[in-house]
Amino acid sequence: MNAWLSRVTDTLTRIPGLTSHQRTFLAEALAEPGRYLLVHRDPVDLPATHAHALLFCGTGLFALRFAEGVPAELDEIHRDVEARFGRLQFGREKLVPHDVQLVLLVPAGIGVRVDGRFAVAGPGELDRVIRARQRHLRPTRVQAIANTVAHQSAREYDLLEFEEAAQGAADPALLDRSEVLAPQRNTALQRPFQHWMTFLDPEQEILVARNYTGPARLTGPAGTGKTVVALHRMARQARRSTGRQLYTTFVKTLANCQETYFRRLAPGTESRVQFAGLHAWALDFLAQRIAAPKLDPHGADRVFSRVWERARADFEDIEPRASYWREEIDRVIKGREIDDLDVYQRADRYGRNGVRLGDDRRADVWHKLYVPYVSEMRERGISDYSDVIAIALAEIRNEPLPEPYDAVVVDEVQDITLAGLRLAHAIAGGNGSSPLLLLGDGQQQVYAGGWRMAEAGIDLRGRGEILRVNYRNRRRVWENAAGIDAVNELGDFDDAPGVPLRDADVTLPDGVVRIWRGPDQYLEAALVDGIRGCGKPLSDIAVLTRTRHEAGRLAGALEAVGIATLPLEDYDGTPRAAVKVGAVHRAKGLDFAAVFHPTWPAGADSRTGAGRERAELAERQKLVAITRARDYAWIGIRDDRPEIQRGR
Template structure:
């Protein structure tokens, strides 16, 4: 509800009179801040004030509940001497409140805000959000909506029952204005209501967690821990809540990293909304960017040049093509063998290469064949050396060596690795060194069924022991049942491990809680694709919709088609999670870890150059995993287009 200037003056006067009646001895700072908070109850916010104000205590002065979350508010020029008791009281009072589908209010959903003249070093902040009085309006930012109105109302009423020493304070506008509707019930999402349903907010994960997720957020681990589970089960949600949980109780920086270059910026935006008090302590960088920053700081010079890397591979292929094509004619297969198996594992000798189990590779190679591959690799390596160039694996290896030589001056309180299944072994070894040893220091998050790059490993291969510290999430909260029904028909492996050899859970075994949703299919020629895309996009919220392809060339073509039809787009390469009205377009590799209310997946004819049955089978399995990832990016609506015929 947006109040007119006249209505605002009316409710501020009411608020002032109400506070003067109940709390006549309030100091000016408390009176001004609480007057502003009470005034916002006329806009649908709920405010619970402590009955014994202004006496100091180990509890918050007020609890503010609304569509942007739950805030425990302390008004003071200086923070309380003991912040943790105030935070603990707030967490305990909300801990037993249940939402829909059996979910609980997460303790990490409560933001402790100290409003006043508090100034603290951003790098040392953690337990509370220091907010100057002049910035009080940040509590009410409409762009940060987490909950539909009905959930916020229910949550406030439940909190009132658990806070006997607090009372509701409410003022009314001079005339009632119509309130916006809340989310549609899941069972009410029918074909005619799809567009309206897609317009509603979908950020309740910041407040409510499944009991299993809730337990994992708070659990203490004596060493590295792992969270696995099928798509949509909230693995990253749990990781972000754990970052807040650990950050509130420890000093030191926090690191969220992943193999995907574009993913950290999106999750940084979400984390800043979830945990504003930790925003300056938390670093969100992809792993190669982190390694590059370290090497620059340590004055280690590496020339990582994509053009030189491609040239080095091409020259090596010209030299060894005849020998390798006798085994498998596809250049891409041998490029991957060097990139993901030899260099990705950090192998240094032919003897090591002959001994390893090449996880994820279907084409068996004997010793003589591996000798041919190793010669190909040596030529590639020598070509780089001759040009004074390095590849991305060299960057990770050099960063690892630097940390062994000289550990970080300011160790991380916690390192979260998202989409860990796509990180190479060289990357995992670096991450092990970054995190170091200690309780709750390293959290690995991933799902083997969503691996979109060839190859494979187990965490034990990187010297990361997680036995007894592994969690498998099984309840899908992202996708509605109509989307999951479609995704489960994609044969992306009937069994996966939990990233360390034990049996995992695949998507078809996940528990579904969100009814409704719809998946449509389309098959047609390339000349008809533009019209089909535009017609499908017309009723959808463009800012919450993505178009996903399986190659960069196909993504570029689809983006050109949309732009020519007057549909604004943004490349997933530049997507940060900030709201806008553009359709996001990119490959499945760039869509990893993201979700959208609506997804259009476009599948062009595959160009498969593999000849051997084993290589073709491996390529087909990889494509199926990529298709499953693309389909499960959709929350409410999925359109799957198959383009027939050659380009």
């Protein structure tokens, strides 16, 4: 036994009322210096609603309770623990009380089913549970928390004191272990998401704990912690009940990444807290109910191309790009559940009023594009993404879910279609008291079209919250992004203007923005130089492009010079030494230490018609790309004019 452990054992022996089995557990809790333990003064007559001990260490905060099964007073124990930690605040950092992990300490041979409300440790397992928590609290912060809680709970708990010498003791066994762990810890400390797992801005924390009696919405500019708040709400709920929860979004990557973070925040909840793109959820639901439709996006592309080739002459005078008309079908007609020409002719084409379509033009769209497209898709027996949402919506309306969700969170709601929003609402129960939480920011809309909240039949009735403190972007990065003229006539989708990024408060200083200007043919070389010179690890770099095609081109160029890449669609938040490359649409909601964004000079498109819509969309995409960068943003502006004109 090393010197530290013998001191721990001595101290524990002096506490009256503890059994030897309990002492062994508590000694394990104190397996290394830097951990602090508060032990209840009356372990024999411990109130049923209290923990036996509270443990503070670098990997997290714990409440320890000896048990032989799940205590009947589990909720009360949680409440008591949270009350003890709930008032701790360090400047603008409020401790998140539900992040204190309750651990049931059970005798050997007792099996307790873990469901995310608590962790379980048998003899010899506690140290592993403590290390697995993966919080990274600074030693001084751990000590400060321990002292404050000890002071506030002095009537019930005693802080075990050990001689100072123990901290600096040259204990070879301990030194070996910390040396081994140091590199891992340092890497982990660089990951920004650790901090918000235990500490939140007081304004965020209020929203985590706020109860809503119906659908609610959280808005605010990029990087203000909307998702962080939602994840904490889900974690808190998961502590309190064993009901199901769903986090969904139109962007598959985002659901995968947030799932990775959430599993660290609230381990053991896999079976009941689900993360899924809305299409994946719908396909799964349909497979269980009737049969999953045959989703074939490439087949749908081919069908539309054929239809377009036959009809293009009738539309090119308004807008020659096929993608514009495809979006008209996807985001306006199908996206808003329009199944009748009359309704289409009367519909407000939100977000698309750059191109005004009169009745005749809409009839053309209907008869020459929409109807032939739908007919051919039907003949082939294939579906596109909008069909999947439509079929799921019809099915759930016909027969609602038998088992309701405790919470349904929709992230990046500004990019969902109206039909998608209605489906999410239906999943949450489809009524005025549904536990639906919508997160979004109109300034970050990167897909065409739009809707109004009232059309979705969702009444937010004052349950709208705004976050304003940006925690992601360093000041220079934020300044650059805030200067982008990213407007959205739809505001925050509920007839309110929305808070623009420039009105956010920024917390992090410094940051780097590099602008490269040059001919397209030099883009690859400039990008390679930029990546090599940015000083960030490959695992924390992303190249975000406007199109998938361009992502493919640039990924190829990086691979060719030996820089490993990972398509953004395959990224799930797990660190890997490869540059993430993908279209900006796939990067929504995520962040990276450095972001490289190739773009074109603003104003390349005309300021009328579809060109204006495209230009506005491009500005919003640029804003999304740059606000993904925490420390370093590289903006590559293609400019083929002679050098003298570029002002070099």
